[in-house]
Amino acid sequence: MVAQCLKPGVLSLTCAFLVASSVLSGQAQKEQQNPQTSAPPPRVSITPRPKPPAPDSTDEGIPRSRSLRVDTTIVQIPVTVTDPMNRFVTGLEKEHFRLFEDKVEQKVTYFSSEDAPVSIGIVFDTSGSMGSKLQKSRQAVAQLMKTANPEDEFFLVQFSDRPEVVVSFTRDAEEIQNRLTFAQSKGRTALLDSIYLAIHHMKNAKNPRKALCVISDGGDNSSRYTESEIRNLVREADVQIYAIGIFEPIGARGRTPEELAGPSLLSELAEQTGGRSFAVDNLNELPDVAAKIGIELHNQYVLGYAPTNREKDGKYRRVQVKLVQPRGLPPLRAFWRLGYYAPTQ
Secondary structure, three states: OHHHHOEOOEOOHHHHHHHHHHHHHOOHHHHHOOOOOOOOOOOOEEEOOOOOOOOOEOOOOOEOOOOOOEOOOOEEEEEEEEOOOOOEEEOOOHHHEEEEEOOEEEOEEEEEOOOOOEEEEEEEEOOHHHHHHHHHHHHHHHHHHHOOOOOOEEEEEEEOOOEEEEEEEEOOHHHHHHHHHOOOOOOOOOHHHHHHHHHHHHHHOOOOEEEEEEEEOOOOOOOOOOHHHHHHHHHHOOOEEEEEEEOOOOOOOOOOHHHHOHHHHHHHHHHHHOOEEEEEOOHHHHHHHHHHHHHHHOOOEEEEEOOOOOOOOOOEEEEEEEEOOOOOOOOOEEEEOOEEEOOOO
């Protein structure tokens, strides 16, 4: 039975119950090695994993737009659920979720837990300090793409002094990997500008679910956009941000204030969008972290609701998701987009 349910990186339903029981009893390792039990399993499977408003236009002629995925009636919120051992929990039902907007509970009218296709932008740092890190960073991109389903699409933004879309949307992973083969490290780090450009390019996406994977080794020191502008932008855009930060130790010499602020900046941007930020100090961990980001993107729930507040006032509305704890499992944790801007018309 286990062999039939098991797929790479995913435990069967029976194994999920055993893992939950082991967390509560303090004997997780022993029971994971003995997945046979007569106890009835819960309907949950678990996937392992490790631990000022912007102006209307720019001098580049690129318009700013609010691309939140809200039609006349429905707001959609992607949600990731994990257990205390930092593994993804799938198999939950709509009744396991409660959703609030500005502290007012909303009725979930749409629910999905399918592996829906995703449009993914790779935002890849090629600044001068990335020289020794480029090889593992390329491998990280390759591992991320191995988790894709056939309908996923990708584009590539490379940045140093300034960002550039070097590969537009494609389903051909080799096209992006081949382009990265010729990437050379030089120049400074225009991280904020690259995030802006990637979010703007995402307007051409074909899939309703969208995400950026940012791979960088430090904070910004060359952008024209400010942190506050990008914070506002990511709150407006319907794009999840996942960041892999390759950071030097805190005590490293020569680190600029921008580089010191890099981890907190990436973490804040990711949290706002319901994504995640990973700080990596061992280059060998890069491919594994990237693969787990890909797995997470394909193990999410989507909750949809028609807001009870129908005012088209353009104001930011905070969203909260609460879990109804499934019986027999340890406490679960949810990650979601923290809010959205209401339409203005």
